[in-house]
Amino acid sequence: MAKATPKSTKKRKKTPANNTIKFIKGFWILFGSGIFLVILLFLFASWGVFGEMPTFEDLENPQNDLATQIISSDGVQIGTFFDENRTPVNYNDLPEHLVNALVATEDARYYSHSGIDGRGTVRAFVFLGTKGGASTISQQLAKQLFTGGSRNIWERITQKLKEWVIATRLERQYTKNEIIAMYLNKYDFLNQAIGISSASRIYFGKTLKDLKIEEAAVLVGMLKNSSLYNPLRRPELVRDRRNTVLGQMYKYGYIGEKEKNALQELPLQLEYSPEGHKDGTAQYFREYVRSWMANWVKENPKGENEEGDPEYYDIYRDGLRINVTIDSRMQKYAEAAVQEHMSNLQKEFDKQEKKNKTTPFRNITEAEKESILKRAIKSSARRKKMLSAGKSEKEINASFDIKTEMTIFSWKGDIDTIMTPRDSILYYKKFLRSGLMSMEPQTGHVKAWVGGVNYTHFQYDHVYQGARQVGSTFKPFVYATAIDQLKLSPCDTLPLSQITISAGSHGVTEDWTPKNSDGEYTGYLSLKSALAKSVNTISARLMDKIGPEPIARLATKMGVKSPITPVASIALGSVDLKLSEMVGAYSTFANQGIYTKPVTITSIEDKNGAILYQFVPETKDVISKEAAYVTINLMEGVTHSGSGVRLRTGASSRYDLKNVVTGHPYQFTNPIAGKTGTTQNQSDGWFMGIVPNLVTGVWVGADDRATHFQTTKFGQGATMALPIWGLYMKKCYTDKTLEVSTGAFPKPEELTIEVDCKVFRESNIQDENIDEFSM
Structure with missing residues (x-):
């Protein structure tokens, strides 16, 4: 009988071929798992797992506060009422060089992707953002419309996922041109310039159609960070950023080298025209219109809410257009005439007042002067504010004799000074x-x-x-x-x-x-x-x-x-x-x-x-x-x-x-x-x-x-x-x-x-x- 051969206890050596197969298999499992995880994360984001996502109705009608415009008889916007000073414009209102500057600087492959730029995303991932970000114009709009800030890395990651999802939905819902217009209408350029139309008026004192290439480059440059690249705060930095935008326009063939060089040599020329409620032209008239509109909206509800109560127009948010009879040219001439004559007339008045012992009043007694002051104090905004704060009459009267910092009017410009409120009343009484x-x-x-x-x-x-x-x-x-x-x-x-x-x-x-x-x-x-x-x-x-x-x-x-x-x-x-x-x-x-x-x-x-x-x-x-x-x-x-x-x-x-x-x-x-x-x-x-x-x-x-x-x-x-x-x-x-x-x-x-x-x-x-x- 033959003797049994004992089994070998030695392990078999792995061949190189087996190692390669296992590596490939592991790679594809890992790659597939990554793809699956990314898809899953996208699905989670779209399902709202990482936070509420916009509905179809939200995408169809993004909610923006729109300023009410006051339009003169000659077609000039002479003022706005707003919570956010946004005046919407259509794509056709945007000058071509503005759109070119935007695409060249913010999203060079804008017209070839569907909301997410794959090449840009890979580049940003590999180089950790040191060679440019990956956010497309669509993603930036998604962030402005529907996502907020982030406090940590996880929130930043989930926010980015939501932006990707929303960006692709926006691309399906709107045309490329509509997305550009929405993005420029939404962006906050600061100084009450919300949206490109307001920014053009406020920083350059002109409508979009009159915006020059170098001016458009300034506004596009501000899109990176309107606080950092703000021409009122950091003009030199803004000029450098403008030149970068012009360089991008040259790089992608929108302008020639000669034009680029000439434009980059130009100084930064602003015509700052603030549009606050106390700024601009026809302020008194605009305040009258505000009062008129307050009565009109009460008498003309736009419909009923779900409870059946009347719903009224909001002149600060509903984007109404008020067409008025004022002619902007005649208004300008009228204001200039008043300023020119009254400044001269006041000089003569002040000259004569130097010899007036009861200035700024004439032919009255001290008792009558005190009576005028008491009436002025009684009707003053300061007194009304202190009364609403629960102050006593004694405290209020005493406050009018305490020196305080204030800015006062003069025909040579506002003056920062220190005086008592009582003295300020006398000061203002002298003005014609x-x-x-x-x-x-x-x-x-x-x-x-x-x-x-x-x-x-x-x-x-x-x-x-x-x-x-x-x-x-x-x-x-x-x-x-x-x-x-x-x-x-x-x-x-x-x-x-x-x-x-x-x-x-x-x-x-x-x-x-x-x-x-x-x-x-x-x-x-x-x-x-x-x-x-x-x-x-x-x-x-x-x-x-x-x-x-x-x-x-x-x-x-x-x-x-x-x-x-x-x-x-x-x-x-x-x-x-x-x-x-x-x-x-x-x-x-x-x-x-x-x-x-x-x-x-x-x-x-x-x-x-x-x-x-x-x-x-x-x-x-x-x-x-x-x-x-x-x-x-x-x-x-x-x-x-x-x-x-x-x-x-x-x-x-x-x-x-x-x-x-x-x-x-x-x-x-x-x-x-x-x-x-x-x-x-x-x-x-x-x-x-x-x-x-x-x-x-x-x-x-x-x-x-x-x-x-x-x-x-x-x-x-x-x-x-x-x-x-x-x-x-x-x-x-x-x-x-x-x-x-x-x-x-x-x-x-x-x-x-x-x-x-x-x-x-x-x-x-x-x-x-x-x-x-x-x-």
Whole structure:
């Protein structure tokens, strides 16, 4: 029997072939596991395991707060209301070089991937981001829209996974062009510049279509980090970043080498135009629009919520478009005219105040001065804030005598200083204020609105908030009523002699004998000369003939809503009216006796362009065409021989006032109707100026009526207000695109009242001792 061979205990040696097979098998298992893990992670991300993901509806309608735009009649955005100052634009609104700069710098293979750049991702992984990131434009948009920041590596990884998923979904949902537009609309460029449109306006003062290549490169460069690469903070760093963007544009063939080199040599040129609620143009008007819109949204709900309650538009988030009547060019000219004249006028006022012991007030006692201060303290924002904080009256009053840091207004720029709140009240009381409103009489469209000299420091609007005594600017209502009722001619004459209105007549409680400013009471004067020279006794005679009631009724029919007590003194303008009321009423004369209600907002659109509101003109016949034309003819005399004559001659010897108006040669030759007004103690100066297609009113005065010039030389309407009108109209006439009228006022076809005084005299022979209203 054969002997069994024992089994070998030696291990077999592994062959190289076996090792290779096992390595390959292990590699593919590991690789497959990695792929499976990545797929699983993507699935987990898409299922919301790592945090909530946007729904289909969210992707279809990403929620952005959109600023409400205020668009002028000439198509310029003059302001916004916003929580986020974002003005959305379409891809077609983006200049080609801006898109090219974006793609070249942020995502060179943008048009060839589907949301994730594989090559970029591998490069970023291998080199740990040292040779560029991997985020595509789609991923960056996904991060902005639907993901937030990360606090640790795990959150960063899961956030990146979510961005990848969302990016691919965005690519399926939107076109490449739409994604670019969404990304640029979403990005925050800081300084209230949210979105590319706002950034273009704020940093360069221009619309997107006017953006130059080098300017577009600056904004694209900011996309890397708008805080680090901010041109207001680090201009040199931003210039270097801009040049990097231009280099990328050259690298990918969007610009040539010669153009690149030339653009890189350019300095960084900004035109910073902040768009805060207190910045920019037409601030007073924009605040009026905000108030108007607050009432409108309450009366016009956009629908109902799930509970059945009304849902209202949000002017700060819903992206409305408010189309207004303001012309951005005329608004600019109006603001410039106010600034130019008021800065000069204030210099003269301050000069005269150096000798005034009760400055900034005149002709008052210390007790009266203290009373003014107490009223100012009582109505101050500081007191209201302290009351709401639970402070006692004693604590509040004491605080007004404690020095504190503050920034105060000056015509040379804001000043940082330390003073007591009480002293700051006195400081601000010395400043003269102004208001200007300009309107088309035929349409009622308000073209310019300047409510004050500086909105940041003086927010009270002297166009529609404040009613002030109108003085002689009320006299045209007296003359118009007399002409309408008595068919008077501008050539009719009245005696200059004094007239006494007895107590009990025309609302007078005691005998009233008005006086003329020049003390002249002998002879006769035509109505045209009487209005031109603003003769009080003749205005009083006209009022005595027709009574104050018809005059008050006429003013009310012409849009005046402020109360007018029908007493004899209204003949001299004792009533307090708003500048907006005066401009609207005077427009009736220019519009052939038809009152057109002033309008500021023509339409409102939602973010999709649907019309939510359309203005309907409101007009009514008030006086005959004849009476309106004759009144205009009377007021033309003011600019030919009365207080408005300087509009024809420049600074005449009579009105050449040093340091106030530096001899502006207005030298208007076209037909102009107008009326100046000066109130008691020179507290208010007015000028109402009319050309056939534009009526403009100007008021100048101080916050308190005790602050005023000592004499009429400086305190009259011809000095305080008229120069603003002249400067404004000079600028408007220089801009031929505005087509402000230089022609004659339209004459009614059937004019029965003679306005040519030469013809009138030849057809009405009379001796020297004529009776009132005799021909």
